[in-house]
Amino acid sequence: MRIADVLRSKGSDVATVDPSVTVAELISQLATHNVGALPVVDEGQLVGIVSERDVVRRLDVAGPGLLEASVGDIMITGVTTCAPGDSVADIAAVMTNRRFRHLPVVVEGQLAGIVSIGDLVKARIDLLESEREQLQSYIAAG
Template identity: 40%
Template sequence: MLIETILDMKGHDVAKLRPERRVSAAIALMAERRIGAVVIEDRGRVVGIFSERDLVKLLAREAHAALDSTLSSAMTSPVITCRKEDRLDQVLAVMSQRNVRHLPVMEGESMCGIVSIRDLVRHRLQEKELEAATLLDISRMQG
């Protein structure tokens, strides 16, 4: 399965903020949308990503001043991305190797969506269930 197929099913909406915004704005947006990461974009270019892990690192480092910090000081950059032509298994491998849970999906220089490890695992499980059902049907027809 291609990443493009997953985006077509889940949608292309991405939560984005500018790098000069405060961490508190990102937390509010993540809570409102019930998501684990916000893409940081500057003049239409992806410059970072701010995730739950970035928040934990920031709190450990700055505690009291964390919420007033700018996203540019707390985001992960450069951003690891994938392309909509990538295969699900390839992207899962990258996420595992690089220890990330969210990848913006790029089409050239433009972001066309974002996928999370949850999205990919859900679709991988659906693939496996379909394979198992197909094999069971074949075995019943031959038996």
């Protein structure tokens, strides 16, 4: 199973945030889109990623003033990405080993989607369920 299969099932629409947006606005966007992280895009280019976890960790240090800071001040840069042709198993291993919960999907330098560890777990469970049904059908027919 490939990342493209996950995106086909999930969809490739991606909410993004501009690095100039305030952290308060970011929190609102995370809630509105019901997501835990947003890719940060500036002039069409992926420049970072920011998550609820990033906000909480920096809020502990900076206090309430953080809400007026920009996303660019707290985002993670040097983002690890994946491609639609990558294996779900390989990307799940990368996400587990590097402790990522979200990974942008990039095609020819352009953001094409985002996958979460939950998306990958669901894909693996769906695959196992399909294989189980096929085996049961095979056994029943035999």
